[in-house]
Amino acid sequence: TQVYNFSSGPAMLPADVLRRAQNELCDWQGLGTSVMEISHRSKEFIQVAEEAEKDFRDLLQIPSNYKVLFCHGGGRGQFAGVPLNILGDKTTADYVDGGYWASSAVKEAHKYCNPNVIDAKVTVDGLRAIKPMSEWQVSENSAYLHFCPNETIDGIAIHEAPDFGDTVVVADYSSSILSHPMDVSRFGVIYAGAQKNIGPAGLTLVIVREDLLGKAHKACPSILDYTVLNDNDSMFNTPPTFAWYLSGLVFKWLKEQGGVETMDKINRAKAELLYGVIDKSDFYRNDVASANRSRMNVPFQLADSALDKLFLEESFAAGLHALKGHRVVGGMRASIYNAMPLEGVKALTNFMVDFERRHG
Ligand code: PLP
Numbered sequence: 001t002q003v004y005n006f007s008s009g010p011a012m013l014p015a016d017v018l019r020r021a022q023n024e025l026c027d028w029q030g031l032g033t034s035v036m037e038i039s040h041r042s043k044e045f046i047q048v049a050e051e052a053e054k055d056f057r058d059l060l061q062i063p064s065n066y067k068v069l070f071c072h073g074g075g076r077g078q079f080a081g082v083p084l085n086i087l088g089d090k091t092t093a094d095y096v097d098g099g100y101w102a103s104s105a106v107k108e109a110h111k112y113c114n115p116n117v118i119d120a121k122v123t124v125d126g127l128r129a130i131k132p133m134s135e136w137q138v139s140e141n142s143a144y145l146h147f148c149p150n151e152t153i154d155g156i157a158i159h160e161a162p163d164f165g166d167t168v169v170v171a172d173y174s175s176s177i178l179s180h181p182m183d184v185s186r187f188g189v190i191y192a193g194a195q196k197n198i199g200p201a202g203l204t205l206v207i208v209r210e211d212l213l214g215k216a217h218k219a220c221p222s223i224l225d226y227t228v229l230n231d232n233d234s235m236f237n238t239p240p241t242f243a244w245y246l247s248g249l250v251f252k253w254l255k256e257q258g259g260v261e262t263m264d265k266i267n268r269a270k271a272e273l274l275y276g277v278i279d280k281s282d283f284y285r286n287d288v289a290s291a292n293r294s295r296m297n298v299p300f301q302l303a304d305s306a307l308d309k310l311f312l313e314e315s316f317a318a319g320l321h322a323l324k325g326h327r328v329v330g331g332m333r334a335s336i337y338n339a340m341p342l343e344g345v346k347a348l349t350n351f352m353v354d355f356e357r358r359h360g
Contacts, residue, residue, distance in 0.1 A: 004344035007322035008152055008175070008297060008335040011200035015339075017249045036242040040235055045245075049233070052248030059251060059260055060177075062184050062207060069206040069226060070234040070244055075101070075174040075193040077204060077224060079108035082146065082170050082189060084220035085227075086212055087113055090143035096120050098130045098158060099151030100328065101172060109146075112217070116142060129289035133160045144168040144188060150176035152196070153326045155299040155333065156292050162186050168212065176296050177205070178254060179338055180264040188212050196296070197338050199247030202240040254338070263338050270336045270345040271295040277349040283356040301331035307359055308332075318351050 005012065028035040029044065038045050053068050062068065073081065082105075087093065095106045095115040109115040116139045120131040138145055145167050149158045152175040161183055162169045168188035177192040184190065189208050195201035206226065213227045222228045228236050257263065275293060278284040278300050286293070286300045302308055311332065315323050325331040336345055 001319035002347070003319045003321055004340065004347055005321045006334040006336065006340070006344075006348070008196070008326070008333065009201065010195040012196060012335070012337045012339040013199065013246065013250065014253050017246065017253050020249060021246060035245045038241075040239055040241050045241060048241075048245050048248055049235075049239075052244060052251055055248065055251035055255060056205070059254055060182060060184055060207075065210050066184060067208050067210055067213070067226070067230045069208065069229045070239055071204040071206055071229060072202070072223060072237070072240060074195075074201070074204055075172060075191070076104070076108070078172070078191040078206065079105045080111070081206070081220075081224040081226070082144070082191070083109050083112035083217075084224055085208075085216045086168065086170065086189060087143045087217065088215040090141060092116055092139065092142050094118055094136075094138055094142045094145040096136055096145065096147035098148060099154035099156050101151055101153070101174070102146075102148040105146060105148065105172060113143075120147075124289050127287055127289040128154070128156060129292045130156060130158050133158075133162060133164075138164060138167055142167075144170045146170045146172070148172040148174075150174075150294055150296050152294075152297050152335075153299075153329060153333075155286070155288055155294045155297045155329075157294040157296070158292070168209075175337075176294075178260055178263065179267050179296060181260045194243060194247055196335070199250050200243045203243035203247060266342060267295045267336070267338070270340065270342055271298065273342075273345050273349055274298050274334060274336065277352055281356055281360075283360045284352065296337055297333060297335050299325055299329055299331060299333045305331070310359070311355060314355060315348075315351055318347075320348050320351055323348075 026034055092114045096118045097103050098120045106115050106117055118136050122129050122131055145164060149171055170189040171187055173190050173192040175196045178197045191206045194203035208226050216225045216227060223237055278286045283303055284300050285303060302311060312324055323332045323334055325333040334348060
């Protein structure tokens with residue numbers, strides 16, 4: 001059976017990329033050794049690193065006054081990295097709370113400042129939604145405004161592009177980076193754990209506007225200090241070289257597909273198909289307002305939760321893996337990142353329609 005993996009992580013890679021990596025795993029570029037075994041300071045690896053950065057910059061059209069850092073520490077590392085680098089002499093920052101990950105960032109920020117929390121969660125006609133950006137009250141003395149555009153667990157997304165004048169906007173793009181075109185110049189810092197749309201866990205991408213460098217708190221660990229990382233070309237300590245290499249292959253694959261514009265079209269088509277099947281029936285339900293529905297993570301419930309177990313067993317047997325919802329939400333969740341082809345979502349919706357026919 002063809003297997004489609006709807007897991008939310010920790011590494012969703014296009015099948016073509018995995019096959020290529022498999023082919024060159026033991027003998028990379030005829031060196032008779034694996035890319036993960038060569039020095040990160042060798043000219044061969046420096047070329048991998050530089051090409052990955054260039055391709056990433058091309059894909060998101062990152063302006064030249066932004067630095068790209070390849071870091072350790074994941075999204076949670078940046079929950080600390082952001083305040084430690086960007087607060088400067090300020091003592092507060094605005095944090096928009098739209099879901100699980102945004103509120104986790106607030107918890108970490110409390111160690112370093114007094115976050116001003118903007119609760120953006122609202123219920124509209126019984127559906128979960130996010131207040132529009134025009135209603136976010138930015139405080140005067142805040143160092144930056146932090147938000148999470150795609151809540152991986154809640155299945156909630158903020159599709160608006162920020163427009164807050166001189167305010168430094170910081171965004172956690174861990175689960176939606178590279179899934180659509182974006183205007184990087186609207187942000188001060190963008191960060192993303194690699195493990196959804198980029199590559200395997202262990203690598204974190206940070207895009208930082210260069211005028212924000214040089215302000216790190218004196219207690220900021222060097223491995224989180226954007227200036228130290230930038231001055232050392234992200235090789236202050238040993239970088240996660242294999243994850244960097246694999247991410248580079250993903251960037252090349254994305255370019256071959258037609259870049260983020262093409263991914264956006266495919267991602268919209270996938271999401272439309274899946275939400276369409278959910279909305280058409282009373283058997284399945286998603287309770288997020290249409291304007292805030294995530295195109296990456298689609299949580300859904302069966303009207304009769306007694307059928308959950310059977311749904312998971314039968315879907316797994318049909319090659320549709322990892323559909324169990326996150327433990328804090330329950331029900332089902334289909335993560336449909338860039339690496340999930342439209343055929344995978346078609347297989348899922350065909351299964352859902354058939355399951356309803358047999359058990360509805
Ligand atoms: N932010 C978002 C949006 C996430 O989805 C996740 C993990 O799933 C994190 C942050 C935490 O990332 P990490 O586990 O790399 O620390």
